[in-house]
Every structure is written in structure tokens, then in C-alpha cells.
Amino acid sequence: MxxxxxxxxxxxxxxxxxxxxxxxxxxxxxxxxxxxxxxxxxxxxxxxxxxSFDSMWGPWSEYNASKLESFTGKSLSDDIYEYFNYDKHQKRYGKSCVAHDTHEVVKNGILDLMVKKHGFPRVEAKSVFEECWEDIFDVDADGIANKxxxxxxxxxxxxxxxxxxxxxxxxxxxxxxxxxxxxxxxxxxxxxxxxxxxxxxxxxxxxxxxxxxxxxxxxxxxxxxxxxxxxxxxxxxxxxxxxxxxxxxxxxxxxxxxxxxxxxxxxxxxxxxxxxxxxxxxxxx
Incomplete structure (x- = not known):
């Protein structure tokens, strides 16, 4: 970027x-x-x-959850927010894996969620994930500095x-x-x-x-x-x-x-x- x-x-x-x-x-x-x-x-x-953790990673969570949900046609957002311990209405995180785990660990957690809870074959889930998932500075290039x-x-x-x-x-x-x-x-x-x-x-x-x-x-x-x-x-x-x-x-x-x-x-x-x-x-x- x-x-x-x-x-x-x-x-x-x-x-x-x-x-x-x-x-x-x-x-x-x-x-x-x-x-x-x-x-x-x-x-x-x-x-x-x-x-600030919330100002940076809140928009990122919402963007990626929405994109995965739109792409797959399945209701994934609530489960992703639960996994992240993120309150969309309050725009705040609780104690979250996003705060301490690396991106790869977080991504693997979402893949496991898609496979185990939503029935995606792992190969398909990985393909969808790679198509949709965006890292923090790809999400909103024009406004990221203000976050x-x-x-x-x-x-x-x-x-x-x-x-x-x-x-x-x-x-x-x-x-x-x-x-x-x-x-x-x-x-x-x-x-x-x-x-x-x-x-x-x-x-x-x-x-x-x-x-x-x-x-x-x-x-x-x-x-x-x-x-x-x-x-x-x-x-x-x-x-x-x-x-x-x-x-x-x-x-x-x-x-x-x-x-x-x-x-x-x-x-x-x-x-x-x-x-x-x-x-x-x-x-x-």
C-alpha cells in the first residue's frame, strides 16, 4: 500500500x-x-x-467480517465478533486474541471457525479467506492515518x-x-x-x-x-x-x-x- x-x-x-x-x-x-x-x-x-486499540482494530474487524459474510452468503459476522470479543454496538473490544496474537494465529482461528462451525471444507475456506481478508492498512488507505x-x-x-x-x-x-x-x-x-x-x-x-x-x-x-x-x-x-x-x-x-x-x-x-x-x-x- x-x-x-x-x-x-x-x-x-x-x-x-x-x-x-x-x-x-x-x-x-x-x-x-x-x-x-x-x-x-x-x-x-x-x-x-x-x-488506541479500539480505534484501529474495530473498523478492521467490521470490514473483514462484512466482506466474508457478503462473499459467502453465510451469517459469519456475529461468530467472528464473538471470537474477537468485539462489541460492534459499543465499538469496543474486551480481552481479545487480536491484542496479543500474530496475524497468522488470528487468521487460522477464523479458518477454524469457518470449518468447524459453518461446515466449510478447509480448502474452500482458505480460498475464500485469501480472496476476502484484508490487513489493516489495506482496508481504508485514505483514512487509516486518522485511526x-x-x-x-x-x-x-x-x-x-x-x-x-x-x-x-x-x-x-x-x-x-x-x-x-x-x-x-x-x-x-x-x-x-x-x-x-x-x-x-x-x-x-x-x-x-x-x-x-x-x-x-x-x-x-x-x-x-x-x-x-x-x-x-x-x-x-x-x-x-x-x-x-x-x-x-x-x-x-x-x-x-x-x-x-x-x-x-x-x-x-x-x-x-x-x-x-x-x-x-x-x-x-
Whole structure:
């Protein structure tokens, strides 16, 4: 898909006018102690952490469900929404596989639904699926930039980390085209040192610690000097199992506080992360 510069300008205008939510810590405590001096790397999830999950993936779900239904003549939409845990009327997701699984895993789930619940032969289902299914940036090329809604002052956060010589990475289950375009719209593509995406050949799905360990090796940073920031159980579990020095869960996506129980801190929005990272000891004190 060709990215239209006009969409980027429009999106950046929207970002500059967006209201940033007030700061309010939900939970803050230390579960582990480290004697390192300062953090050297912060790894962020994307959807639900840096950008709104619902504004991006709601239209995508509705478009693909409608297209599959129209093509096959069968009532598939409600079952697809149930599989995604998506409320079409509220335009909101609950805890959803779309938030943490790779595209291939999600696609295979829909194929299984078509075969097992609607009686499609698998070969036919796969053929129909390949004909109809569209990835996020194929759905609405002209308006997609406006669907990338930041969940805080994203560029300021990345600039502040860069100014403190703290490296940054984005680790997402989303596809690379989607991740790179979101970073371009957020105007942080030159501030991110490394991205790991769901369709990368060296990606290992969350909550495996492998992606964190790979990023740390490439950045020359010990995991104990690393911060993991995310909005799902899979993000915070990945941070814990990889032995990150600080794990921050954000109540801005699909999870509640219990889901984020592996985090050292649970906060309500992205703008609360800087005080926890900059000029802090890695035990969060």
C-alpha cells in the first residue's frame, strides 16, 4: 500500500491537538530489587500502549467480517465478533486474541471457525479467506492515518528518553507495515532504535522472553537495566520472564489490574511512565 503524505500531515495535526489524560497511579510497588544504577533501554508494546486499540482494530474487524459474510452468503459476522470479543454496538473490544496474537494465529482461528462451525471444507475456506481478508492498512488507505490515535504525548516521551541516553524499542504482535506506519504517524520513527513485529522471521510470540533477550543482546543492555511497558498480560508476563528490571502495566488497553499482576507498577495512562524511568533506581524507588 502506498502511504499518502496528506494523511500523515492530517494525523500529526490531530496529535498536536489531542488532550492528554490526567495522571493517576493505580498501583506502585517493588517486587524485585536490583543494584544497577539507571535504566538503559525501554521496550514498548504498540496497540493499547502507544496507540488506541479500539480505534484501529474495530473498523478492521467490521470490514473483514462484512466482506466474508457478503462473499459467502453465510451469517459469519456475529461468530467472528464473538471470537474477537468485539462489541460492534459499543465499538469496543474486551480481552481479545487480536491484542496479543500474530496475524497468522488470528487468521487460522477464523479458518477454524469457518470449518468447524459453518461446515466449510478447509480448502474452500482458505480460498475464500485469501480472496476476502484484508490487513489493516489495506482496508481504508485514505483514512487509516486518522485511526492511529495516541494514548499520550508519545513523541515527548521518546524524545525525553533519547535525551537521557535511554534506548527504545517497540515490540508488537502487529505486522511490520502497520507498526512502521504507526511510528511514522506518531513522528517517532527516528527515535526508535529497534522494532520487532509479529511477522518478522526472528519474532517469537509473547509472552516468550526471547524477543526481549534478542533486543537486549542487540542493544548491548542487560535485561535488568531494561523496562518493559505494555497493556496486556502477555506484555507484562514477557517482561517478568525475561527478568526486566522494571515492568510497567498500563490500564489503557484490554486488561484490568489483575491481568497486569506481573508488573511492578500499574498506571492509568502512558504519560505516567517517565517519572518511573528517568532518574530512578531499577527497583522503582
Amino acid at each position: 502506498l502511504f499518502r503524505p496528506s494523511n500523515l500531515r492530517t494525523a500529526k495535526t490531530l496529535l498536536s491537538c489531542s488532550r492528554i489524560p490526567s495522571s493517576s497511579f493505580l498501583r506502585s510497588y517493588s517486587k524485585t530489587a536490583s543494584l544497577q544504577s539507571t535504566y538503559k533501554l525501554v521496550i514498548f508494546d504498540k496497540d493499547g500502549t502507544l496507540t 492511529v490515535q495516541p494514548l499520550g504525548n508519545v513523541k515527548h516521551i521518546f524524545e525525553s528518553l533519547k535525551n537521557h541516553s535511554i534506548k527504545t524499542a517497540v515490540c508488537s504482535s502487529d505486522q511490520r507495515d502497520s507498526v512502521e506506519l504507526a511510528m511514522k504517524i506518531l513522528d517517532i520513527e527516528d527515535l526508535v532504535d529497534r522494532t520487532v513485529c509479529g511477522n518478522d522471521p526472528d519474532n517469537t510470540p509473547k509472552p516468550s522472553p526471547e524477543n526481549v533477550h534478542m533486543i537486549c543482546r542487540e542493544m548491548g543492555v542487560d535485561p535488568k537495566e531494561t523496562v518493559m511497558v505494555g497493556d496486556t498480560y502477555y506484555d507484562t508476563k514477557m517482561g517478568k520472564t525475561s527478568d526486566c528490571g522494571l515492568v510497567i502495566g498500563i490500564m489503557s488497553g484490554q486488561s484490568d489490574e489483575h491481568d497486569l499482576r506481573d508488573a511492578h507498577h500499574v498506571i492509568t495512562n502512558l504519560d505516567e511512565v517517565l517519572p518511573l524511568i528517568i532518574d530512578q533506581k531499577p527497583d522503582g524507588k
